[in-house]
Amino acid sequence: MLFKWISDLLLHSFPEQSYGSQICYSKSNLFFKLFFESNKAVAAIQQLQLDSSTDANQLNTGSSAAHIQNSQLSAEIAVKGSIPGLMGNLSNLQYLNLSFNYFEGPIPLFVGSFKSLRYLDLSSNNFSGVIPHELQTLSKLQHLHLSNNLGLTSGENFEWLFNLSSLTHLDLSDISISPPSIWTSFIKRIPSILYLRLGSCNLSYPSLTFSNFSSSLYALHLPGNHINSSIFNWLSQFSESLVELDLG
Numbered sequence: 001m002l003f004k005w006i007s008d009l010l011l012h013s014f015p016e017q018s019y020g021s022q023i024c025y026s027k028s029n030l031f032f033k034l035f036f037e038s039n040k041a042v043a044a045i046q047q048l049q050l051d052s053s054t055d056a057n058q059l060n061t062g063s064s065a066a067h068i069q070n071s072q073l074s075a076e077i078a079v080k081g082s083i084p085g086l087m088g089n090l091s092n093l094q095y096l097n098l099s100f101n102y103f104e105g106p107i108p109l110f111v112g113s114f115k116s117l118r119y120l121d122l123s124s125n126n127f128s129g130v131i132p133h134e135l136q137t138l139s140k141l142q143h144l145h146l147s148n149n150l151g152l153t154s155g156e157n158f159e160w161l162f163n164l165s166s167l168t169h170l171d172l173s174d175i176s177i178s179p180p181s182i183w184t185s186f187i188k189r190i191p192s193i194l195y196l197r198l199g200s201c202n203l204s205y206p207s208l209t210f211s212n213f214s215s216s217l218y219a220l221h222l223p224g225n226h227i228n229s230s231i232f233n234w235l236s237q238f239s240e241s242l243v244e245l246d247l248g
Helices: 002-013 025-038 085-089 109-113 133-137 183-189 229-238
Strands: 047-049 072-074 095-097 102-105 119-121 126-130 143-145 151-153 169-171 195-197 219-221 244-246
Touching: 085 109, 109 133
Parallel strands: 047 072, 047 095, 095 119, 102 126, 119 143, 126 151, 143 169, 169 195, 195 219, 219 244
Antiparallel strands: none
């Protein structure tokens, strides 16, 4: 299998730094260089999972690099540094999970070029800067997870988010959101939202009640904010759909 070939090469090249099935982050740059420069089928990859909690034994990439189109490349790998520009060549990505790593710096603008992307998880890293507005072009995106990046900020313009009309799962926990009451517009202007997680986002109590509004909101998680049980009256407008509520 493709990843096994890369993994074996790394482990044989650096045996003193090898730890079982895990590729430590000191080798991550070499991993990307070998993979993206050696695999002619890179543009055909639809699923890429490089989160450090992934079991490498679950890898399923087919019998050869030429048959990787409908498969998922996954690995138990702890990656450090910025997302390499070579990843921008994955033009057919539908699923991208880079959670629980050590990625740092701004989220690269080329993520907005993954027009087929339906799932994006960059949570639990060290990303910083403002969430790029280029994400607004991901019209097919259904899952967006950016939580636990303490250096990441929202900015005050959320038009990029309101353009994600297919979004069903949104997690911006641990990102300070400004203005603090804007979060209610996430529900109003993205009616497809089912799961909304905004823990520790410095949110305030909603000041307005929506009128002539329907929502499919199923789960709302708001722990660690300036919100208490007095919100129940406001939430009554979602009584037909809301099943999960976490106020912390």
